[in-house]
Amino acid sequence: MPLTSGKQAPQGSPSSPRFYLLDFARFLAALAVVFYHFVSRDADQWPRSTRGMFPDLSIISSYGYLGVQLFFIVSGFVILMSTEGRTVSSFAAARAARIFPAYWLAVIATACLRTWTAPELGDGVTVPQVLVNLTMFQVPADVSHVDDVYWTLWIELVFYIIMACLMAAKVTYRGYTIFLAVYPSLMLLVAESEDLRLIDITGAKYFSFFALGMCLYLIHKHGSKFELWLLFAFNAAIGIHNTLYFSVPNEPTDGRFVTDVGVAIVVVAIIALMTVLTLTPFKHRGYTWMTKAGALTYPLYLTHHYWGLWLIGRLEPTMGRWLTLAIAVAASLIVAYMLERWVERPVRPRMRRLLQRVLS
Template sequence: MHRLKELDVLRGLASLNVVLYHYTSRYREIFQHQYPIKYDWYYGHVGLELFFMISGFVIFMTLQKVNSVKEFAYKRSMRLYPAYWICICITLVIASIWDVARTQDLTFFQILMNFTMIQGVFEIPNIDGAYWSLIPELFFYTLMGLFYYLGVLKNIRIIAFVWVSWMLLNRQGILPFGEYFLNLKYGMFLLSGIFFYKIKYNKGNYIDHLIVISCLFTAILVNQMPGNIYAYTFIFSLFYLFIYGKLKVFNLSPLLFLGYISYPLYLLHQNIGYSLIKSFKVYIPNDFVVILLTLSIMFFLAWIVKKYLEKPIITYLNSKFLLQFKSHQAPEASPVMQN
């Protein structure tokens, strides 16, 4: 199955959405800076929800082609950790020579814990504020790996019913536990990605569509913020357009480039970007120019990380370890798209 470029486009748009939010509305909140109102962007959080939907789609897809939990864990680790460790090191180096926001006050132990990616579980500050969203991803990978190991993914509809019910009950305070590990705040986006995959490739029936719609309503009920009813309806509609092949018109080079650099861009953009904005504003009075210049530098840095650091490392590691899984591939296992 060929690579779906539309997924890269969606990743790029999600990443850009988060970055613009941090450089406008969020920057205003943290530093009390008065941007012109036309530069504000309040819906940056929707980029994360879109990321989670993409993850649900890709993780369920990956589980269709792996032959063991070990292989699944390896592939997901390669997706998360090399770029993460590289970006931590870059942020720390820049922090050592520049006043990077909220980074220099971390202790050595806190820095070491950040390399695990689970620092938030122990309420240890993140080196970069954007890292918080990696824990829901990591817990989702763990949960899906467990389901795969137990052989219960064939009952994913039952799992969906229980999971969505738990989210709603938790929101009402009836089941006030499990929110962190079970992703009760964002799990409906991950779950919808799974059923979007089933609709696209497994000829999902009306039940799968009903589960997707229930995920939408659950998202609106659990995450009650002004405008979410419109924002969430938009990204669910966007994903429907994707699975029915209506987004191919957006397979444009600039958007595909954004998708290519989306992960390192997300990992690097916040604190380094804030420091760039603060520095540029001393010399450049135009806020639009400041944001555009900061974006350009972060795009370039993310591209360097992706092409010249992350990609060679993953290629080397795959040449050493991935063939071990390929050599044990079951005859009936069929590959799906590269992720």
């Protein structure tokens, strides 16, 4: 989703070692988001509040939304790594082939669910809304998401665009260190402003987490240097500040289970975990099944929300809370596997080759 020196091949080549535990951490973060949506946010599909139905689990999973921060750190690390030895066109083709096939199917399937099968999940969607969502540009177009969880995808896409620009500018190591000091500072100013549209379009509240991943990759590749650790600490401080300032007061968890201290501890733990999984001897430990689990992360994130809630509403009256929850999670994993196995895996290489020909 690394290089201890410039001599190793980029990940994805036959000689490149996998980051098994990093893959598995992504998968666990996706599961945390799933449990957050299923048992920490009140939904009409449950007969009463999630706190009343899952008193202990709901409190723990209230912090599951912070899995998104882990996703962004991983992306910062992996995407910078993936630029090694690539042209801008090959990078763009690879990223588009990675994010769009499963996303297109998820958008269409969720739109059908909300319009015809389960209109109780919210207002139905319109054809223009779906078409804009298919571009992934619904945020700058000021169009509602077909599924609320798609908000992170625009932020991810903005990061890809930034990385493509840095590649086009042929930024060197020194250029990256300057960028990792200046751009997060600008994004902090944007995040502190009252321009909500600009905040949403730039993804200002979350860029520091991508920057953290980039810092980790540069340390991994170039070794432990003072300026890199200083940038790492700087972006970690911004990330913790932004999470506490913007996220805690607004999280729609039942009873406001999350606390400032709890959120700070979880975010620090995530940053520490990512450091261990990328910079210590643990980075290449693990098993091949962890990579397969990691491959389910994206399709699981795309499809679990509305489909899982719909299934909960259908099953809970007859099966009870725990069995319903288990089936909803299992079904989400099965759907994710099907998307990865029969959509992403066969379509991605074909789409990448096609886009490379077009862009070249």
